Amino acid sequence: xxxxxxxxxxxxxxxxxxxxxxxxxxxxxxxxxxxxxxxxxxxxxxxxxxxxxxxxxxxxxxxxxxxxxxxxxxxxxxxxxxxxxxxxxxxxxxxxxxxxxxxxxxxxxxx
Amino acid sequence: xxxxxxxxxxxxxxxxxxxxxxxxxxxxxxxxxxxxxxxxxxxxxxxxxxxxxxxxxxxxxxxxxxxxxxxxxxxxxxxxxxxxxxxxxxxxxxxxxxxxxxxxxxxxxxxxxxx
Numbered sequence: 706x707x708x709x710x711x712x713x714x715x716x717x718x719x720x721x722x723x724x725x726x727x728x729x730x731x732x733x734x735x736x737x738x739x740x741x742x743x744x745x746x747x748x749x750x751x752x753x754x755x756x757x758x759x760x761x762x763x764x765x766x767x768x769x770x771x772x773x774x775x776x777x778x779x780x781x782x783x784x785x786x787x788x789x790x791x792x793x794x795x796x797x798x799x800x801x802x803x804x805x806x807x808x809x810x811x812x813x814x815x816x
Numbered sequence: 817x818x819x820x821x822x823x824x825x826x827x828x829x830x831x832x833x834x835x836x837x838x839x840x841x842x843x844x845x846x847x848x849x850x851x852x853x854x855x856x857x858x859x860x861x862x863x864x865x866x867x868x869x870x871x872x873x874x875x876x877x878x879x880x881x882x883x884x885x886x887x888x889x890x891x892x893x894x895x896x897x898x899x900x901x902x903x904x905x906x907x908x909x910x911x912x913x914x915x916x917x918x919x920x921x922x923x924x925x926x927x928x929x930x931x
Contacts, residue, residue, distance in 0.1 A: 737918065748819075749859070749906065749922040791858050795918060802849040802910055802920060803872050806858030 707732050711792055711807035718782050719815050726777040726810045728766075728792030736794035738768055738775040739804065744788045752777075752790070762786070782814045818843055820923035822907050828929045829897050837892040837926045839907030845921065848890040850882060851906040853925070859906055865890055866912060894928075902930045 708731040718724055730736065738755040753761045755768045755775060766777045775792060789811050793804040821840045829835050841848050847866045851859035861874035865884035879895040888909070894901055904927050908920035 739919075741920075748924055751919050754919065793858075802847060802864050802908065802918060803861045803874065804859075804920070806851075806860070808856070808858050 707794070707796070707805050709792055709794055709805050709807040711790075711810050713810045714808065715811045715813065717813045717815060720784055721781050724777075724779045724782045724786065724812065724814075726790050726792075726812065728775045728777065728807060730773050730775065730792070730794045730805075732773070732794050732796070732805075734796065736796060738766070739793045739795065740764070740766055740775075740777050741791045741793055741806070742788050743791070749791070782812075784814050784816065787812055787814045820907055820909050820921050822905075822923035822926050824926055825924065826927045826929075828931060830931050831897055831899060833897050833930075834893065834895045835897060835928060837894075837905050837907075837928070839890045839892070839909075839923060841888045841890070841907075841909030842921045845909035845911050846888050847910050847912045848884055848888065849908050849910075849920065850890070850892045851908065852876075853904040853906055854900075855903070862892070897930045899930050902928060904928075 710729045740752040742752040743749045764779045768775050789809050791809045792807045795804050820842050823838045849864040850862040853859040862876050864872040868884045881893045883891045904925040906925045907923045
């Protein structure tokens with residue numbers, strides 16, 4: 706069965722501290738991995754996808770196939786990073802838009 | 817360019833009733849998918865529509881059904897409502913080709929309460 710685990714419901718860090726939001730997945734085949742973010746009173750939106758290999762708003766995520774992980778990292782947290790973050794694998798070929806969302810991690814950046 | 821719009825934003829129904837939720841996709845997007853988000857949970861995939869046909873379904877019973885129209889807008893219908901159907905229903909659209917394929921643009925959601 707396809708499963709994604711985000712072990713922390715809430716992660717609280719101080720401004721300027723490093724951030725790592727964990728995501729582990731159990732998926733057949735070669736999934737495509739996404740991170741979606743929801744800022745307060747805004748819609749769920751894409752943060753980054755692993756095939757792009759981009760850094761978005763200072764965040765990066767490396768796909769580790771051996772550990773089946775896709776942790777989200779940022780070296781220095783900013784107050785505006787406070788939001789709910791969801792890890793979401795998508796089945797590979799033929800998977801359409803069926804994303805399997807984790808339960809999410811609420812990131813709180815304190816001053 | 818308009819985003820994904822959903823209606824209604826909030827509604828209250830009683831057990832056994834039926835509900836229809838509506839979604840207009842973002843301009844240029846021809847694929848629509850629906851997700852259910854219960855309180856404290858991540859969104860769960862209900863189904864996807866492309867070319868007016870369902871082409872992917874999650875673990876939801878047949879009383880969850882949908883439609884897609886020629887202008888790519890979509891409806892989600894839920895029959896015989898149960899208390900556990902209370903949730904935020906999210907619509908998301910995407911193009912099916914190009915760099916944006918499989919990248920979802922979400923609406924603000926329709927919050928359904930079943931009493």
